Amino acid sequence: MAEEIRIVLRNYGKIDPLKIDDYLAIGGYEALIKARSMDREELIEEVKKSKLRGRGGAGFNCGQKWAFAYGAQADQKYVVCNADEGEPGTYKDRIIMENDPHTLLEGMAICGYAIGANKGYIYCRGEYPQVTQILNTAIAQAKEKDVLRDFDIEVKSGAGAYVCGEETALIESIEGNRGEPRIRPPFPPVSGLWQKPTIVNNVETFANVPVIVDKGADYYASIGAPAYPGTKVVTLTGDVNNKTFFEVPTNTTIREVIFQFGGGIPGDRKFKAVQIGGNSGAFISADLLDTPIAFDAMTSIGSALGSGAIFVLDETRDIVDVITRVAKFFEDESCGKCAPCREGTARMYELMEKLNSGQGSANDIVLLNKLGRVMSYSCLCGLGQAAPTPVLTTIERFSADYNAKLM
Amino acid sequence: MSYKEILASYKDVPGGMIEAFHAIQGQYSYLPEETIIEAARVFNLPVAKAYEVATFYSMFSVNTRGKNVIRICESAPCHVAGAADVVAALERELGIKMGESTSDGKFALELTECVGQCQATPVITVNGKVYLDVTPAKIPDILAEYK
Ligand SMILES: Cc1cc2nc3c(=O)[nH]c(=O)nc-3n(C[C@H](O)[C@H](O)[C@H](O)COP(=O)(O)O)c2cc1C
Ligand code: FES
Numbered sequence: 001m002a003e004e005i006r007i008v009l010r011n012y013g014k015i016d017p018l019k020i021d022d023y024l025a026i027g028g029y030e031a032l033i034k035a036r037s038m039d040r041e042e043l044i045e046e047v048k049k050s051k052l053r054g055r056g057g058a059g060f061n062c063g064q065k066w067a068f069a070y071g072a073q074a075d076q077k078y079v080v081c082n083a084d085e086g087e088p089g090t091y092k093d094r095i096i097m098e099n100d101p102h103t104l105l106e107g108m109a110i111c112g113y114a115i116g117a118n119k120g121y122i123y124c125r126g127e128y129p130q131v132t133q134i135l136n137t138a139i140a141q142a143k144e145k146d147v148l149r150d151f152d153i154e155v156k157s158g159a160g161a162y163v164c165g166e167e168t169a170l171i172e173s174i175e176g177n178r179g180e181p182r183i184r185p186p187f188p189p190v191s192g193l194w195q196k197p198t199i200v201n202n203v204e205t206f207a208n209v210p211v212i213v214d215k216g217a218d219y220y221a222s223i224g225a226p227a228y229p230g231t232k233v234v235t236l237t238g239d240v241n242n243k244t245f246f247e248v249p250t251n252t253t254i255r256e257v258i259f260q261f262g263g264g265i266p267g268d269r270k271f272k273a274v275q276i277g278g279n280s281g282a283f284i285s286a287d288l289l290d291t292p293i294a295f296d297a298m299t300s301i302g303s304a305l306g307s308g309a310i311f312v313l314d315e316t317r318d319i320v321d322v323i324t325r326v327a328k329f330f331e332d333e334s335c336g337k338c339a340p341c342r343e344g345t346a347r348m349y350e351l352m353e354k355l356n357s358g359q360g361s362a363n364d365i366v367l368l369n370k371l372g373r374v375m376s377y378s379c380l381c382g383l384g385q386a387a388p389t390p391v392l393t394t395i396e397r398f399s400a401d402y403n404a405k406l407m
Numbered sequence: 408m409s410y411k412e413i414l415a416s417y418k419d420v421p422g423g424m425i426e427a428f429h430a431i432q433g434q435y436s437y438l439p440e441e442t443i444i445e446a447a448r449v450f451n452l453p454v455a456k457a458y459e460v461a462t463f464y465s466m467f468s469v470n471t472r473g474k475n476v477i478r479i480c481e482s483a484p485c486h487v488a489g490a491a492d493v494v495a496a497l498e499r500e501l502g503i504k505m506g507e508s509t510s511d512g513k514f515a516l517e518l519t520e521c522v523g524q525c526q527a528t529p530v531i532t533v534n535g536k537v538y539l540d541v542t543p544a545k546i547p548d549i550l551a552e553y554k
Contacts, residue, residue, distance in 0.1 A: 010416045021417055088482035088521035126429070127522040129535050159464030162520060176422030176450070178463040194421070237484035237525045244526055279448055279483065309525075325486045328521055335463075 002248060002256040005223060007231050008207035009247045011100045020141035023102040030271045031210035032068065035110045043114050044070055047209065049217035051229050052215060056082050056165075056202030057277070057306045057382075059228065059295040062209075065199060068189035069115040072197035077117035079108050080174070080193060080200045083124040083131070084158055085163035087278030089309035092233035093203035095245055097124075097131045098205070101138035105153055107206030110213060111199055112151045120153040121193070123170050126160050162333040166381050167200040168192075169335065180337040181381040204233060223251030225294035232293060232308050236262045239269070239314035248293070255289040258312055269314040273398065277306020279326050280386035282393040283319070302393065304386075319394050319401040324352040330387040341384025344375040348391060361407055365395055410434070410442045414449045424460055428467055436476065436515070437468040463547050465519065473508035473515035475553045480530045482521035489530035489542075494518075496530075496543030500550060513553065 004010065015022035023029070035043050048063025071079060081104060085093040097104060124132050135155045142148050156174050158164050164173045168182035171193050192198025208230055212220045221245045222227045233247045234257055241263030248257065258274060265271055271404065275281045276293070282303040284291075291297050298305045313322065327349040334345040351368050354360045372388030379385045395402060408416075413430045424446055431442050438461050447457035461467050477497065481490050494505060497516055501509055508515040524530045527539035531549075533548035538549055 085523055086521065088483045089525050090521070091523040094523050125523070126464070127519075127532070151547065156422070158430060160466035160519070163465050164502060171426055173425065174422050175458065176424045178459050195440075235525060237528065238487055250466075274417065277485075313487070317487065322483055325481070325483050329482060332465075332520060 002252045002260060004246055004261070005231050005249050006247050007211050007223070008096055008103070008204055008233060009099070010211070011103065012095070013099070015100065017099050017101055018137055020102060020138065020145055020147075023100070024147075026213070029106055029231075029405065030100055031213040032106050032109050032113075032147065035213045036113055040070060040116070041115055043110070043213070046217045047114070047212060050212045050220040050282060051217075051222065051227070052205065052208050053228055054202055055204035055232065055293060055308075057087075057268050057304065059305070062201065062205055065189055065201075066111060066114050068187070069117075069197045069199050072190055074121070076194075076196045077115055078193045078196055078198040079112045079115070079117045079120040080167075080170070080188075080198055081108055081120065081122040081206055082165060082170060082200050082202050083122050083128070083165065084201075085125055085128075085307070086162035086165050086333075087280075087307040087309055089237045089305040089311045090278055091235055092245055092308055094131055095233065096203050097128075098134060098206050101134050102142065103207045103210060104135075104203055105138060105142055105148065107209035108153060109148050109151045110209050111201065115197070115199055117197075117199070118150050118152060120151065121174055122153065123164070123174055124153045124155055124157055125164075126158045129157075132157055144177060144218060161335070162329075163335045163381070163383050166167075166383065169381070171198065178335070179386070180335045181383075183380070209339060224252075225292055225297065228295040229394075232305065234261075234293070234308040234310050236310045236312065238312040239265050239317070240312040241266055250294040251292045253290050253292050254284065255292065258289070258311055262312070263308070265312065265314045267314075269316060271312070272315045272317055273313045273319065273394075275311040275313075275390060276309065277304045278309045279329050280304075280382075280389050281306050281309070282389050283397060284393075285397045304389075319398045320352070320356050320405050323390055324349070324356040324393050326390050327352040327387075330383070334383065334387075338380035338384065340375050340378040341380065341387070344371060344379070344384060344396065345387055347371060348375075348388065352382075352391070355402065355405055358405055359407055360405065365402055368392075369395060408434070410439075411445060414442070414445055418449050424457065425464070428461060428464075432467065436474050437470060437472050439471075441468070443469070471508070473513055475513060475533055476515045476517060478517045478519040478522070478532045479505075480520065480522050480524075480528075480532075481518045482520070482525075484525045485529040490529040491548070492543050493529050493531065493541050498548045500546050514550070
């Protein structure tokens with residue numbers, strides 16, 4: 001039996017998130033004190049050795065990223081927390097921030113010390129005004145207790161744009177502009193916010209950091225899958241009995257997540273498909289359920305762990321209808337900067353609507369395949385590159401659903 | 408506070424235009440044209456640039472709209488949980504379509520993508536306040552809170 005392990009949610013339900021004294025009483029901010037007693041390079045080495053990889057989707061080694069920003073020469077550096085969390089079916093960052101905001105502040109302050117930054121921003125999506133309030137309360141209390149010392153943190157609010165979760169679009173938005181992704185390189189650790197070296201990490205990534213500093217890299221690296229150690233907070237939606245969140249070690253299988261933690265499918269209905277990682281995730285069929293959720297295992301089956309959203313569909317669901325909805329999302333959220341995405345997402349939605357309304361032909365499926373492949377390598381950012389994934393994987397794995405709707 | 412005072416208070420905040428727009432919408436429910444022109448002046452930008460920002464983000468509206476903004480999540484998890492029924496019930500109850508406002512200026516109906524409350528779908532928000540597990544039967548009571 002797989003069991004939950006709570007690292008990033010270690011204080012969930014144990015403290016009053018609005019009381020810094022609760023956090024301090026259970027050893028809060030001691031990891032920051034310990035980090036500051038360490039040599040910066042030694043600290044970054046420890047984070048690298050833990051093999052902590054980004055929980056925002058790209059899975060980049062966290063310590064490695066910090067080392068780039070540490071090595072960059074500049075009069076000012078920034079630490080940015082990505083709390084944009086726009087991936088449908090995902091709310092794990094909100095759970096962390098609502099229940100343990102100081103863990104995030106502590107993780108960011110440790111990063112600030114490591115790379116030599118005295119200023120941090122939390123970019124919190126506009127749909128989370130209540131979270132912004134909690135964060136501001138926590139920041140005010142941390143200032144009053146002077147635990148952050150010279151590290152200053154400010155919350156910036158988004159205003160409803162999925163693409164702002166992409167790190168360079170997010171930086172543009174903090175600067176007060178339209179949230180359109182930048183052409184990379186340069187990458188943010190070299191030139192980011194206001195052209196200064198900037199670390200952008202996800203909320204969950206930062207929430208792991210105090211534990212790594214406190215308990216050591218070896219402890220952390222020993223949990224879950226060796227190449228992507230630790231835990232992942234997953235959120236279950238769709239046709240599953242326990243529509244809630246769990247924090248599981250990364251070697252947990254998809255089957256365990258859905259049938260053990262999730263309690264299986266409601267009623268007597270059978271499993272049909274699961275989409276993991278949010279709207280841009282691949283649709284996974286029953287034969288692949290024994291794959292662990294760890295980053296590389298998911299990649300090996302043409303999927304991505306992404307944000308950890310687990311969207312389950314039972315046998316009664318019409319895949320073509322769901323994919324049409326997903327295609328509309330990308331059309332809505334494409335920022336319009338690059339033509340392959342602006343045009344591609346619109347055409348993709350158009351073709352899906354045609355198929356969904358029973359007006360499509362086999363040739364439209366061929367067209368969708370072609371369009372999807374072109375978008376996957378020609379779009380500027382991950383939004384357009386990954387938008388075709390759900391379409392392409394369902395055409396491949398659930399062709400019966402498509403064929404049933406052909407004219 | 409007048410919109411001029413609101414904008415002036417964000418003048419020295421780096422990248423402050425987005426927060427200023429949030430504050431203006433808090434009062435007007437949308438961004439009247441004169442507020443965008445004034446924002447350009449305060450932040451020392453061409454008007455086109457301020458307008459670009461105002462039209463990029465889905466939470467900002469450059470058109471008049473009802474005071475209480477109702478947003479219905481239509482992302483896949485809410486979609487399979489029956490968001491379309493909730494949309495139909497709201498349209499019926501208010502006598503308007505998605506994207507429209509009631510003639511008394513009280514309500515605006517908008518579709519939105521996931522608002523991050525997917526533990527209890529379908530989800531709607533009214534002025535940012537979250538309502539979970541929404542069904543058509545719950546709509547009259549929710550609306551009554553704002554009448
Ligand atoms: C379209 C798009 C949306 C994204 N949305 C998010 C998001 O909501 N939250 C997040 O942390 N990362 C998101 N990312 C990934 C970020 O670009 C970036 O990789 C991440 O914030 C880095 O942090 P990490 O290394 O801690 O994961 C998104 C990427 C793309 C292309
Ligand atoms: S999918 Fe509707 S709130 Fe997340």
